[in-house]
Amino acid sequence: MASLRSRGHPSRRTTILFLGVAAAAVAALIWMGVRLLQQDRALEAQQLRERREAAADRLIIALEQVLSAEERRLTDLPRADVASPADDAVWITEGVSNSSEFHVWPDIGLLYYPVIPPGQEPPARRYVEAERWEFIHHNYRRAAEKLRPLTRTADPAVRAGAQLRLARNLRKAGDLESALEIYAELAESSDQGVLISGVPADLAARRARCALLEELGRRAELEEEARHLRDELMTGCWRLDRASYLYYRDQAARWLNQEPGSDAEQQALADAVIWLWENRQDIGDVEPGSEGRRSFRLHGTPVTVLWRQSKEQLAAVIAGPGYQRSRWFDPILGSADFGSIRVGVRDSDNALVYGNEPAAAGVPATSRLASVTGLPWDIVLVNADPEAVLGQFAQRRRLMMMGLAMLALLVIAASYLIGRSVSRELAAARLQSDFVSAVSHEFRTPLTSMRQFTEMLVEDESLPAEKRRAFHRAQERATRRLSRLVESLLDFGRMEAGARPYRLERLDAGRLVKATVEEFKQEINPANLVMECSVPDEGPAVKADREALAQALWNLLDNAVKYSGDSPVVHIEVEAGNPVAIRVRDQGLGILPAERNRILRKFVRGTSAKASGVKGTGIGLAMVKHIVDAHAGKVLVESESGEGSSFTILLPPGE
Numbered sequence: 001m002a003s004l005r006s007r008g009h010p011s012r013r014t015t016i017l018f019l020g021v022a023a024a025a026v027a028a029l030i031w032m033g034v035r036l037l038q039q040d041r042a043l044e045a046q047q048l049r050e051r052r053e054a055a056a057d058r059l060i061i062a063l064e065q066v067l068s069a070e071e072r073r074l075t076d077l078p079r080a081d082v083a084s085p086a087d088d089a090v091w092i093t094e095g096v097s098n099s100s101e102f103h104v105w106p107d108i109g110l111l112y113y114p115v116i117p118p119g120q121e122p123p124a125r126r127y128v129e130a131e132r133w134e135f136i137h138h139n140y141r142r143a144a145e146k147l148r149p150l151t152r153t154a155d156p157a158v159r160a161g162a163q164l165r166l167a168r169n170l171r172k173a174g175d176l177e178s179a180l181e182i183y184a185e186l187a188e189s190s191d192q193g194v195l196i197s198g199v200p201a202d203l204a205a206r207r208a209r210c211a212l213l214e215e216l217g218r219r220a221e222l223e224e225e226a227r228h229l230r231d232e233l234m235t236g237c238w239r240l241d242r243a244s245y246l247y248y249r250d251q252a253a254r255w256l257n258q259e260p261g262s263d264a265e266q267q268a269l270a271d272a273v274i275w276l277w278e279n280r281q282d283i284g285d286v287e288p289g290s291e292g293r294r295s296f297r298l299h300g301t302p303v304t305v306l307w308r309q310s311k312e313q314l315a316a317v318i319a320g321p322g323y324q325r326s327r328w329f330d331p332i333l334g335s336a337d338f339g340s341i342r343v344g345v346r347d348s349d350n351a352l353v354y355g356n357e358p359a360a361a362g363v364p365a366t367s368r369l370a371s372v373t374g375l376p377w378d379i380v381l382v383n384a385d386p387e388a389v390l391g392q393f394a395q396r397r398r399l400m401m402m403g404l405a406m407l408a409l410l411v412i413a414a415s416y417l418i419g420r421s422v423s424r425e426l427a428a429a430r431l432q433s434d435f436v437s438a439v440s441h442e443f444r445t446p447l448t449s450m451r452q453f454t455e456m457l458v459e460d461e462s463l464p465a466e467k468r469r470a471f472h473r474a475q476e477r478a479t480r481r482l483s484r485l486v487e488s489l490l491d492f493g494r495m496e497a498g499a500r501p502y503r504l505e506r507l508d509a510g511r512l513v514k515a516t517v518e519e520f521k522q523e524i525n526p527a528n529l530v531m532e533c534s535v536p537d538e539g540p541a542v543k544a545d546r547e548a549l550a551q552a553l554w555n556l557l558d559n560a561v562k563y564s565g566d567s568p569v570v571h572i573e574v575e576a577g578n579p580v581a582i583r584v585r586d587q588g589l590g591i592l593p594a595e596r597n598r599i600l601r602k603f604v605r606g607t608s609a610k611a612s613g614v615k616g617t618g619i620g621l622a623m624v625k626h627i628v629d630a631h632a633g634k635v636l637v638e639s640e641s642g643e644g645s646s647f648t649i650l651l652p653p654g655e
């Protein structure tokens with residue numbers, strides 16, 4: 001028992017060792033996987049950041065080039081080719097000290113201006129007489145008569161002044177139709193630059209005509225006229241100051257019963273011009289020859305101003321969103337260079353000038369501030385297609401994880417297989433050592449009885465002849481048992497080595513079984529053994545090696561007797577058919593269900609057999625299986641624990 005227990009330990013220790021090694025290997029793999037994942041993530045973030053940084057550098061250089069080119073053009077102002085009316089941009093030059101030197105390109109288009117150039121005002125003395133009739137005598141018809149000749153003079157300023165006064169007098173006189181006509185005539189006249197009390201004459205005529213139409217309740221005509229007024233205001237064809245523009249715009253809207261139209265973008269340009277004008281002293285003070293850039297938001301519209309300051313003049317370009325987009329941003333950011341990057345350009349009010357809203361929080365972005373780059377905008381870059389890069393990384397990670405998982409599986413499988421084979425080896429070693437001790441015991445019994453009988457025969461020569469014979473028979477049985485034991489061991493060795501030759505011949509199974517049972521009875525012959533043979537006289541034919549089959553049957557009979565307890569009853573049956581069945585049945589110990597298949601293996605002994613103290617080597621059934629396999633047959637084991645067992649050899653019939 002002690003030796004058995006001590007043998008149990010190495011096997012458990014080995015299993016624990018293997019489990020430990022496998023667990024350590026798997027843990028190392030998992031740790032490696034986690035580290036690799038972390039590194040891969042860091043690499044991925046770094047790659048994305050590098051892309052953004054490189055794009056930011058390229059973008060800043062490209063924008064700097066564009067703005068520098070734009071600023072160089074400021075030195076050439078005025079230049080005809082600089083301005084296209086289609087652009088929402090204006091170029092201006094201002095005298096730093098002399099405010100009258102203010103030029104704008106394109107020269108129409110701004111809704112309003114910071115300074116209004118002096119226009120042509122008609123001399124008031126020409127109308128003195130008419131105005132006396134009008135304001136002192138309230139004789140409007142006489143006043144009209146005095147004015148009519150003046151409406152035909154060559155001087156456009158005098159003419160316009162006369163027309164306005166004539167229409168006013170006609171209106172007061174009740175001749176509203178004629179007044180309307182004159183206003184219409186003046187409104188459509190092509191005379192430019194005539195100012196009446198600081199307001200362009202045609203604008204004043206149009207406004208007066210609208211007021212008159214309103215008074216007359218002629219809605220349709222009023223609306224048409226007001227629409228006209230509004231459209232012309234929007235084209236910027238009049239040089240107005242801000243307040244006048246807003247006043248006329250709101251008037252037109254009132255007549256049209258509408259909100260003032262959307263002129264935010266144009267107002268933004270005009271207000272930017274005013275901003276420059278108002279700040280020209282400050283800008284100029286900085287440093288002659290200096291340049292400036294500023295991007296801000298006016299009326300919700302992003303406007304960028306670039307200016308260049310010389311001693312006597314400030315030149316600037318004021319660019320609206322359309323110009324910035326089409327001339328500056330699109331050509332750069334539309335190129336494939338920035339395909340993988342999303343750019344957001346923001347002005348000093350932190351409002352978006354170009355590009356996309358910032359990415360959701362948590363998305364890595366690279367920003368370049370205006371204060372650092374010298375550009376008028378802050379720039380934020382995010383990766384447009386992080387999925388493309390991430391996808392590539394994710395795929396790599398998947399592969400890596402799969403590799404590691406496979407490696408882990410391999411480690412587990414290898415450890416399992418090694419563990420299993422080691423524990424099998426250990427089990428086999430244990431079986432083998434059990435076998436050695438079993439064989440020693442098997443030998444000991446006949447050897448002991450031989451020694452005792454021999455001693456008795458030698459020491460006592462006066463033994464009666466009867467006794468001597470009995471002793472000699474006992475000696476013979478012991479010798480036979482020994483030699484059978486040795487033979488079966490040698491046979492088993494040959495079978496294991498595959499060196500046992502089988503000579504198959506046609507046999508009568510019944511006869512062979514009967515003969516073997518007879519021989520067995522002769523040799524074993526315990527007093528209470530009952531052997532019941534139901535074997536036909538003319539048995540079925542099988543093709544078999546006589547000696548081997550007899551040996552197999554002998555082993556089954558031997559077991560049936562060994563394991564059938566105190567009153568052995570053994571049934572032997574032979575059944576003809578295909579296959580031929582040779583069955584040995586007993587009513588003994590039986591075999592546990594779990595052991596029914598295992599007991600056919602070499603050195604394996606059943607639990608009940610060992611517990612009941614019956615000696616054995618565990619090779620008997622292994623030999624039976626060997627022999628039957630060599631005959632292309634089968635061994636069937638049927639048993640109920642405690643109620644006996646039945647072993648059947650199935651053999652193919654002989655022809």
Ligand code: ADP
Nearest residue numbers: 559560563599605606609616617618619620621
């Ligand atoms: P052994 O030398 O132990 O008899 P065997 O190979 O002949 O070796 O048998 C293997 C085991 O099968 C036995 O130890 C026993 O447990 C079981 N066995 C074989 N024949 C019988 C039987 N007739 N009844 C019960 N158990 C049996």
